[in-house]
Amino acid sequence: MRTVHALATAAAATLLTTTAAAAPAPPPPPHPLLTDAAVETAVARLDATVTAMMSRTGVPGVSVAVVHNDKVIHLKGFGVRKTGEPATVGPDTVFQVASLSKPISSTVVAGVLKDPAQWDDHVPLPGFALKDPWVTDHVTTADLFSHRSGLPDHAGDLLEDLGYDRTYILDHLRLEPLTPFRASYAYTNFGLTAAAEAIARAHGVSWQKLADDTLFKPAGMTRTSTEFSAFAHAPDHAATHVKNPDGTWSPRFVRDPDAQAPAGGVSSxxxxxxxxxxxxxxxxxxxGKRIIPADTLARTHIPEIVSQPVNATGSSSFYGLGWNVGYDGAGRVRLSHSGAFELGANTNVTMLPLERLGIVVLTNGAPVGLADAVAFDFFDFAEHGKVTTDWLGVLGGLYAQMDEAGRSRTDYAHPPATAKPAKADSAYTGTYDNPYYGKATVTANPDGSGLTLSLGPAPQRYPLTHYDxxxxxFExxxxxxxxxxxxxxxxxxxxIEYLDAGHLGTFARR
Known part of the structure; x- marks a missing residue:
């Protein structure tokens, strides 16, 4: 099962450029190819692009920054922080950046390493193990930051969704089946989180303090944090929004990503x-001040593994250390990452290091393609003097298509005409155990209306509807x-079907 975190990354990797070249990339050109005038023209139309895409999608709030040649050449907020309230989005409005946390976290790690080769060190973390003991003893920081540890796609995320904490999740990753170590790519929030936590523990501090002392404070990032409480208590923060069936947007959910803070918990x-x-x-x-060593930071921009052998452009996509890494037809490196919470956030950063040009787009709406499309549209216009693709249409369609792919193929809302009746409630009630997901209980509703399934440590309760x-x-x-x-x-x-993607979703009755 693929979640929207990976969908955002896949979208950026697949559609970053329509002129990408297959690996290995040609040598990069010695000089920038974009003129200042081309960049200025792209910036001049940026506000109109953002407002048009907001109107088209209904996303409530957006904040954008563009940097070029070490200067901030555009910085602006659009829309409102929360629907139904007048407060507007500005450059200092705090957003949850979701998986943009990954390249930020790799920057933090680069800041504490003394040599690029230290990315290849094995840093143990008590309570974290993989299914293969040899892999456990040899997996490196680089392996986990580039998603090549062998853990399956989004391993541990379902445990987080059920309410388990980081300690429980990292301990239970040892039950996940592994694909070939260092030869397979699968996007894992908790693999990266384990690596970051191991680095912080090795330095005797929390991840938040390591990030503060290494990056946020030295760089003057005064409104950036890895802790949900800082976001929630910021006076000027953007509420997360989801789209309603009638097309309007509402702040119906709160997403607390503390369990996976290094991978998805940054707000900025x-x-x-x-x-x-x-x-x-x-x-x-x-x-003029050295914040992060140049060589350890440069290592984060180098491909570590193929993330897509052949993407939609017919070329290969790569993942570095917290970054999507690609090459365009001119041989220029393109760095990017998207972030997304299905509960109400979507972000994108895209940079051309040779051009010293980058854009970040933060939004307070569930992913419909807007954040990525603004970035792609901007670079498209800067490159070609025109927009060659309806990026919002393409990316919005890709998000919708991938979201549908995660749904069951069974239409549970419509039982078959030949459906067999259920047994008496007592045939199903009881406690069921699972080594990965913990305890599940099935109880009969006191009013005789059916059964309720309870999952997770809290627990979460789900009314069961008979199918066949x-x-x-259950929903x-x-x-x-x-x-x-x-x-x-x-x-x-x-x-339980949706918990069984890795064949871990069967619970034994006591």
């Missing part, structure tokens, strides 16, 4: 992100919601 502003982009594009310096025979369904919720999913009772066991 367009102004702070502009400072970070300047640092990235200046090789680790900012305002011993199969029921999933949370960041990884996939609509209705199946719950099938058989031979003293309960199999």
């Amino acid at each position: 502003t367009a102004r702070d992100m502009a400072r970070w982009m300047r640092l990235q594009l200046s090789g680790g310096t900012l305002d 025979g011993d199969t029921f369904s 999933t919720r949370g960041e990884l919601a996939v609509g209705r999913t199946g719950a099938t009772f058989t031979d003293g066991a309960l199999r």
Whole structure:
């Protein structure tokens, strides 16, 4: 099962450029190819692009920053922080940046390493292990930051959605089946989180303090944090929004990503992100001061593994250390990353280091393609003097298509005409155990209206609707919601469909 975090990354990797060249890339040109006038013209139309895309999608709020040649040449907010309230978005409005946390976190790690080769060190973390003991003993920081540890796609995310904390999640990754170590790519928030936490522990501090002392404070990123409480208590912060069936947007959910803070828990502003982009594009310096070592930072921009052998352009896409890394037809490196919370945020950063040009787009709406499309549209116009593709249409369609792919193929809302009746409630009630997902309980509703399934440590309760025979369904919720999913009772066991992507979703009855 692929979630929207990976969908955003896949979208950026696949559609970053229509002129990408297959690996290995040609040598980069010695001089920038974009003129100042071309960049200025692209910036001049940026406000109109953002407002048009907001009107087209209904996304409530956006904040954008563009940097070029170590200067912030555009910084502006659009729309409102929360629907139904008058407060507007500005350059200092705090947004949850979701998976843009990954390149920020790789910057932090680069800041504490003394040599680029230290990315290849094994840094143990108590309570974290993989299914293969040899891999556990040899997996490196670079392996986990480039998603090549062998963990399956989004391993651990479902545990987070059920309410388990970081300690439980990292401990239970040892039960996940592994694909070939260093030979397979799969996007994993908690693999990266384990690596970052191991680095912080090795330095005797929390991840937040390491990020503060290494990057946020030295770089003057005064409104940036890795802790949800800082975002929630910021006076000027953007609420997360989801789209309603009638096309309007509402702030119906709150996403607390503390369990995966290094991978998805950063909150920041367009102004702070502009400072970070300047640092990235200046090789680790900012305002004449060395913040991050140039060589350890440069390592983050190098491809570590193929993320897509053949993408939509017919070329290859790569992942570095917290970055999507690609090459265009001129041999220029393009760095990018998208971030997305299905519960209400979408972000994008895209940079051309040779041109010393970058854009960041932060939004307070669930992913419909706007953040990525603004960035792609901007670079498209700067390159060609015109927009060659309806990026919002293409990317919005890709997000919608991939979202549908995660849903069950069974239409649980419409039981078959030949559906068999369920047994008595007592045939299903009881406690069921699973070594990965913990305890599940099935209880009969006191009013005789049916059954309720309880999952997770809190627990979360889901009313069951009969479908056919011993199969029921329930509506999933949370960041990884996939609509209705199946719950099938058989031979003293309960199999929950959407938890079973890695064949870990069967619970044994006590």
